[in-house]
Amino acid sequence: MNSPLLPIIIPFAFAILLMFAPKQLMFQRIGAMIGAILTVGASVWLLQKVATDGIQVVTFGSWPVPYGITMVSDMVSILFVLTSSIITLFAIWYSYRTIGVGREQFFYYPGILLMLVGVNGAFTTGDIFNLFVFFEVLLMASYLLSVLGGEKIQFRESIKYILVNVVSSAFFVITVAMLYSVVGTLNMADIAQKVSEVNQPGILTAIAIMLLVVFGLKAAIFPLFFWLPSSYSGPPLPVLALFGALLTKVGVYAIMRTFTLFFVGDIAFTHTLLLYLSVATIVVGCIGALAVWDVKKIIIYNIVIAVGVILYGIATYNDTGLLGSMFYVVHDMLIKAALFFLVGIIIYITGQTNLKKMGGLMKHYPSLGWLYLIAAFSLAGIPPLSGFIGKMLLVKGGFEAEQTASSIWILLSSLIVLLSVIRIFVYAFWGKEKETTPINRSVYWQLWIPTALLVALTIVYGVGADAVMPYMAKAAETLANPQIYIDAVKGGQ
Amino acid sequence: MKLNNVIMRTMTQMVFFIIFLFSIHIFLAGHFAPGGGFVGGLLMSCAIVLLLITFDLKTVQNLLPINYMVLTASGLALALLTACISAFAGEAFFTHYFDYFTLPLLGKTELHTAMLFDTGVYLVVVGVTMIIIQSIGGDE
Numbered sequence: 001m002n003s004p005l006l007p008i009i010i011p012f013a014f015a016i017l018l019m020f021a022p023k024q025l026m027f028q029r030i031g032a033m034i035g036a037i038l039t040v041g042a043s044v045w046l047l048q049k050v051a052t053d054g055i056q057v058v059t060f061g062s063w064p065v066p067y068g069i070t071m072v073s074d075m076v077s078i079l080f081v082l083t084s085s086i087i088t089l090f091a092i093w094y095s096y097r098t099i100g101v102g103r104e105q106f107f108y109y110p111g112i113l114l115m116l117v118g119v120n121g122a123f124t125t126g127d128i129f130n131l132f133v134f135f136e137v138l139l140m141a142s143y144l145l146s147v148l149g150g151e152k153i154q155f156r157e158s159i160k161y162i163l164v165n166v167v168s169s170a171f172f173v174i175t176v177a178m179l180y181s182v183v184g185t186l187n188m189a190d191i192a193q194k195v196s197e198v199n200q201p202g203i204l205t206a207i208a209i210m211l212l213v214v215f216g217l218k219a220a221i222f223p224l225f226f227w228l229p230s231s232y233s234g235p236p237l238p239v240l241a242l243f244g245a246l247l248t249k250v251g252v253y254a255i256m257r258t259f260t261l262f263f264v265g266d267i268a269f270t271h272t273l274l275l276y277l278s279v280a281t282i283v284v285g286c287i288g289a290l291a292v293w294d295v296k297k298i299i300i301y302n303i304v305i306a307v308g309v310i311l312y313g314i315a316t317y318n319d320t321g322l323l324g325s326m327f328y329v330v331h332d333m334l335i336k337a338a339l340f341f342l343v344g345i346i347i348y349i350t351g352q353t354n355l356k357k358m359g360g361l362m363k364h365y366p367s368l369g370w371l372y373l374i375a376a377f378s379l380a381g382i383p384p385l386s387g388f389i390g391k392m393l394l395v396k397g398g399f400e401a402e403q404t405a406s407s408i409w410i411l412l413s414s415l416i417v418l419l420s421v422i423r424i425f426v427y428a429f430w431g432k433e434k435e436t437t438p439i440n441r442s443v444y445w446q447l448w449i450p451t452a453l454l455v456a457l458t459i460v461y462g463v464g465a466d467a468v469m470p471y472m473a474k475a476a477e478t479l480a481n482p483q484i485y486i487d488a489v490k491g492g493q
Numbered sequence: 494m495k496l497n498n499v500i501m502r503t504m505t506q507m508v509f510f511i512i513f514l515f516s517i518h519i520f521l522a523g524h525f526a527p528g529g530g531f532v533g534g535l536l537m538s539c540a541i542v543l544l545l546i547t548f549d550l551k552t553v554q555n556l557l558p559i560n561y562m563v564l565t566a567s568g569l570a571l572a573l574l575t576a577c578i579s580a581f582a583g584e585a586f587f588t589h590y591f592d593y594f595t596l597p598l599l600g601k602t603e604l605h606t607a608m609l610f611d612t613g614v615y616l617v618v619v620g621v622t623m624i625i626i627q628s629i630g631g632d633e
Binding site (some may be wrong): 013 | 570587589
C-alpha cells in the first residue's frame, strides 16, 4: 500500500543517518552509495508493480481521497523516479574522486540524498501544494549543493539562482492560492475533475498560463531561461550533472502533468502557446550552444534545447507526441548526466574549460574519445542510439498535428545539436596536442568507469527500445487520458 | 570596558526557566489550543538565545553541552519513524493512533502519536535555530 513512498523514504532515512557523523568520510561515502542503490532497487520494484498491478495510490493518514495528501505512482512518475535515482547513484559514484574531501565532510552526501527526496517526491505527489513543498525540498538542497565549497564564482551564481527561485516559488504559492479559490481543492485528481466539470472558463486558462510561467522558470523555457546558463556554470561538475539532469526535468514534469491533467479544455490556446514557446526555446538554446566556447556551457545550452524538444511533444498533444516526449525525456536525463561526466573528465585532463586551448586528446585517451563520440551521436539522435526513437516520434506527432514547419525545425535543430557537441570532439580530441597538466591515471580511470557505464546504459536504452516500449506506451496512455489518473486516485470511493 | 551586568544575569537565571516551562506548555497544548512543536521550539531557542546574550558562547556551550546537528538529525529521525509506525502496521503512511490512559497524578489523559511527531518538529526547530545563531555568532 505504501509502495509509492519507498523511493522517497529510503533516501530521506539515509540522509538523516548521514547527518549524525558528517566527518566520517568512509561512513558518508558508503552510506550514500547504499542509500542510492536501495532507492534504485525500490524504484525498479515499483516500476514492475505499476506495470503489473496498475497505478499505485496511497493517501496519507488513511484519510478519504480529496482530504488527505495523495501520493500517486503511475507509469509517468515512476519512470521519472527511476531515471533520477539511477543518475543520483552515478553522480555519487563520480563524486568520490572529483568533489574533494572538504565538501564531502560538510553534508555533501546528505544534500544529494535530500535533493533526491525532493525530486522523487515532486514526481510522485498527487497534491498541488505538496508539489510546492517538494519543490522547496529539492531547491533548498540544490542551494546547499550550489554554494557548498565557497568559491567566489559559486557565491555569485548561487545568489542569482536563489533570487530567481525564491521569486518563482512565491509566484507558485500565489498561483496555487488562485487555483484553490476557483476550484476549492488541492488534490490533483480532484482539481482535474472540477476543471472539466466547469469546462475551463477564462480564469482557469489564466491560471494555466501562470502555472506555465512558474514551471517555465524552473524548467528554463524561452523568455524564462535567462538564469540557467550562468547559474549552472558555478557548481562543481557532479553537482552540475545532477542539476542538469534532474532539476529542469522536474519543471518539465510539472508542465507535463498540469497540461495533460488539468488544463485540457482550451487546447487551442494553451497548447498553441506552449508550441510557440517550445520552438522559441529550441531556437535560443541552439544559438547559445553554437555561440560559446566553454565546454560546460555548450552542454548547458543543450539542456535548454532538450527542454524545448520535450515540451514540443506535450504541445502537439496527441498519442504519438506524448509517447515521444516520454521516450525523449528519459533519454535526455541519462545522456545529459553522461555528457557532463565526460566533459568533467576532459576538464580534469586539460585543466581548463576553454575549447580553443584544447587539442589532441585522442592520442593518449582514445577510449574517452570514442565514448564521447557515442554520447554525442546519441544526443543528436543517430538511429541505433537512444535519442533517435524519441525524436522520431516527436516529429511524427508534430506532422500528425499538422505542424509541418515546427516539426522540420525540430529535425534541423538535431543538426545544430550535433554540430555543437561534435565541436568539442573536433577541437578537444583531434588536432595538435596541447600542453596538459600532469594527472593521476588511477583517478582518470575511476572517473571513466561510472561514465562508461552510464553511456552503456543509454546504448542499452536505445537498442533495447522494444523492451522499453510497453512501459512508455502505458505512460503515454496515462498522459493522453486524464480519466485513467482520476479513476485510479478516486477509485476507492 | 567591562560592565558588570549583575541585574541582567540574575533576571536571566529566573526568566530562562519561565520561558522554558512556557515553551513546554505551548508544546503540550498544541493539540487542543494554539501552539505546537513549531512555536514551542522557537520559544525554547529564544530562551537559549537569552542565555547567549547574557553570557558568552563558550559559557552557554558548557552549560548546555548539546550538539545541535545531532539534535536536528534525531528530530528528523523521530518524525520519520513516527510517520512509519503505521506503515509497519500495514496501514497508510502517517496514520496516527490515539487512546485514553489513566495516568497517576494526571488522571484520564489522551495520548496521541501525533505528539511524537511534534516532538520531532520541536527538536528540529530548536536545533536549526541554534545552528544558525551559533554559526553566525561564533567567530572561528
